[in-house]
Amino acid sequence: xxxxxNTHPLVKWIDERLPVFTFxxxxxxxxxxxRNLNYWWSFGSIAGIVLVIMILTGVxxxxxxxxxxxxxxxxxxxIMRDVNYGWLLRxxxxxxxxxxxxxxxxxxFRGLYFGSYKSPREILWGLGxxxxxxxMATAFMGxxxxxxxxxxxxxxxxxxxxxxxxxxxDSIVSWLWGGYSIDNPTLQRFYALHYLFPFLxxxxxxxxxxxxxVSKSNNPLGIEAEGPxxxxxxxxxxxxxxxxxxxxxxxxxxxxxxxxxDFFGEPxxxxxxxxxxxxxxxxxxxxxxxxxxxxxxxxDIEVFGYILITAKLAGVILMFGxxxxxxxxPWLDFSKVRSARFRPIFKQFFWIFFVDCLVLGWVxxxxxxxxxxxxxxxxxxxxxxxxxxxxxxxxYFEKPRPLPESISAAVLGGKKGEDS
Amino acid sequence: MTAKAQDTGAAGxxxxxxxxxxxxxxxxGAAGAALSAWPFIDSMNPAADVLALSTTEVDxxxxxAGQSITVVWRGKPVFIRHRSEQEITAARAVDLSTxxxxxxxxxxxxxxxxxxxxxxxxHLGCIPLGQKPGQPRGEWGGWFCPCHGSQFDTxxxxxxGPSPTNLVVPPYQFTEDTSIRIG
Numbered sequence: 001x002x003x004x005x006n007t008h009p010l011v012k013w014i015d016e017r018l019p020v021f022t023f024x025x026x027x028x029x030x031x032x033x034x035r036n037l038n039y040w041w042s043f044g045s046i047a048g049i050v051l052v053i054m055i056l057t058g059v060x061x062x063x064x065x066x067x068x069x070x071x072x073x074x075x076x077x078x079i080m081r082d083v084n085y086g087w088l089l090r091x092x093x094x095x096x097x098x099x100x101x102x103x104x105x106x107x108x109f110r111g112l113y114f115g116s117y118k119s120p121r122e123i124l125w126g127l128g129x130x131x132x133x134x135x136m137a138t139a140f141m142g143x144x145x146x147x148x149x150x151x152x153x154x155x156x157x158x159x160x161x162x163x164x165x166x167x168x169x170d171s172i173v174s175w176l177w178g179g180y181s182i183d184n185p186t187l188q189r190f191y192a193l194h195y196l197f198p199f200l201x202x203x204x205x206x207x208x209x210x211x212x213x214v215s216k217s218n219n220p221l222g223i224e225a226e227g228p229x230x231x232x233x234x235x236x237x238x239x240x241x242x243x244x245x246x247x248x249x250x251x252x253x254x255x256x257x258x259x260x261x262d263f264f265g266e267p268x269x270x271x272x273x274x275x276x277x278x279x280x281x282x283x284x285x286x287x288x289x290x291x292x293x294x295x296x297x298x299x300d301i302e303v304f305g306y307i308l309i310t311a312k313l314a315g316v317i318l319m320f321g322x323x324x325x326x327x328x329x330p331w332l333d334f335s336k337v338r339s340a341r342f343r344p345i346f347k348q349f350f351w352i353f354f355v356d357c358l359v360l361g362w363v364x365x366x367x368x369x370x371x372x373x374x375x376x377x378x379x380x381x382x383x384x385x386x387x388x389x390x391x392x393x394x395x396y397f398e399k400p401r402p403l404p405e406s407i408s409a410a411v412l413g414g415k416k417g418e419d420s
Numbered sequence: 421m422t423a424k425a426q427d428t429g430a431a432g433x434x435x436x437x438x439x440x441x442x443x444x445x446x447x448x449g450a451a452g453a454a455l456s457a458w459p460f461i462d463s464m465n466p467a468a469d470v471l472a473l474s475t476t477e478v479d480x481x482x483x484x485a486g487q488s489i490t491v492v493w494r495g496k497p498v499f500i501r502h503r504s505e506q507e508i509t510a511a512r513a514v515d516l517s518t519x520x521x522x523x524x525x526x527x528x529x530x531x532x533x534x535x536x537x538x539x540x541x542x543h544l545g546c547i548p549l550g551q552k553p554g555q556p557r558g559e560w561g562g563w564f565c566p567c568h569g570s571q572f573d574t575x576x577x578x579x580x581g582p583s584p585t586n587l588v589v590p591p592y593q594f595t596e597d598t599s600i601r602i603g
Contacts (some may be wrong), residue, residue, distance in 0.1 A: 035555070076539065153567075156544070156545040156546065157544040157545060157546065157567065159543065159545075160543075160544040160545035164584075174465070174466055175461075175464055175465050176464075177466075178464055178465065178466055178470065179470045179495065180466070180470070180473075180494040180495055180496060181494070181496050182494040183470075183495055185466075185467070185470065189464065194526065275495060275497075276490065276492070276497050276547065277547065278546040278547040278548075278549075278566060278567065279566075280566050281566065282546065282566075282567050296568055296582070299518075299567045299582075300584075303561075310584035311582040311584065312543055312582060312583075312584050313584075317580070318522075367569070368568055368569055369569060
């Protein structure tokens with residue numbers, strides 16, 4: 001439609017044979033975007049730039065790192081002390097991981113609040129959940145590579161989760177390990193997969209964007225953009241807005257990199273891995289804490305005095321279930337209204353759910369004793385009740401506020417848009 | 421009329437035949453593809469050198485009653501405790517119906533004073549505390565897992581906390597009166 005802009009003869013010549021310029025114009029310039037997106041919508045592209053930074057720093061680190069139990073820890077220390085700017089690359093990569101999760105969690109809660117998962121964006125949402133799962137796997141394996149105490153014991157605890165699977169559990173665990181314990185074969189395969197997975201993420205992100213560009217962005221009002229008066233071209237309006245978002249984000253990111261590079265880390269991971277001594281308190285990285293709390297929440301499930309499901313298996317099922325349930329959200333929430341702005345009851349429960357996730361994170365960071373056991377169980381119960389009971393009930397009973405006629409009517413107050 | 425019927429019949433046969441061929445080649449192809457995945461999957465299983473890890477011989481003579489030692493077998497810690505009379509009595513006095521994984525203490529050792537267990541919590545693989553003096557041993561005087569709070573008694577049986585089973589007793593035999601071979 002705007003390939004006519006490509007006037008340069010060489011551009012035209014290439015475009016007629018491989019329409020990259022038409023494609024870029026269509027998807028990044030003219031791409032019609034709702035005119036009312038707020039800054040919560042910047043986090044998708046921020047996540048994109050973080051992925052690029054992670055791959056870039058990761059490739060540079062891979063040139064210096066040695067994936068062997070005898071050398072891994074020392075090679076990381078060498079990166080920190082001897083390699084030119086090695087400290088910078090590593091701190092960018094380490095803190096970039098934490099930033100990635102912060103950004104993705106904001107992106108995810110934005111989707112939950114504004115109902116971005118609803119028809120016709122179910123697959124867009126599902127692809128996002130797949131990206132989240134891949135990210136968790138990548139982050140987990142990456143954390144093992146420095147081969148410190150938390151690397152080793154975190155890996156031990158998480159891989160042992162699979163032994164909860166009835167019958168084949170132990171075979172799966174020794175298959176994952178390539179031995180009888182976490183050892184050199186495990187480290188080497190985690191390194192290989194940690195290098196592979198970001199490219200899988202990249203591929204799914206591409207599909208995520210294809211799906212996005214079919215249904216277009218949701219917006220704070222949660223109503224579809226109907227005509228040209230509801231949309232503005234992506235460039236320059238949202239490129240400018242996104243770049244401003246990048247700037248603010250980089251201030252925070254670099255603040256950690258330069259002033260508190262070990263803020264998110266565990267001191268124990270600066271002790272080389274020792275298979276014969278468990279640290280007194282194993283905690284996963286902060287971004288896994290709510291799921292860790294869910295893992296530890298359930299007791300044995302007994303029926304007439306017989307243990308039907310052991311605490312271990314039940315914990316594993318719930319932990320994976322807590323993420324898999326997100327796939328079903330578009331159908332659990334069958335309310336036609338997307339945005340929480342027009343859903344008074346949903347809005348309140350959304351914030352309770354948000355606090356519940358923070359509480360679960362707090363529980364996950366503490367030893368499973370006394371008060372925290374009770375709190376973890378209540379938090380877990382609410383987490384699942386929110387999706388399975390509360391959301392469908394709200395969808396059924398809630399009377400949403402009246403929706404505005406159109407995006408332009410709501411944001412321009414009846415005035416005509418400049419470019420309509 | 422007859423010719424026409426034969427024609428359609430022939431065409432029908434032909435289609436069924438083609439469908440059949442398509443289906444069978446498809447199935448064989450899919451099966452072949454699935455089977456060829458096995459070498460890739462199996463390459464991740466423990467390799468021959470890992471499997472060939474030798475057995476571990478342990479001399480128990482320096483271990484006094486009440487003391488414990490930790491040895492390494494196949495990359496895992498193995499706890500060996502020289503139990504006192506008191507500990508043996510405590511382990512044997514338990515009502516089995518109160519246990520999550522009920523095994524009588526007599527079935528968990530060859531000689532009552534020597535308890536040999538793999539020092540890995542069956543819950544998620546942490547190493548329980550209680551081998552060294554001063555470490556917490558839990559309410560039943562055995563071991564305490566710091567990760568998720570599992571507590572084991574003086575027979576290594578799970579008494580409290582998330583572990584679904586007792587500490588595992590590895591295969592071992594006495595080669596002499598005070599020395600064992602694990603594995």
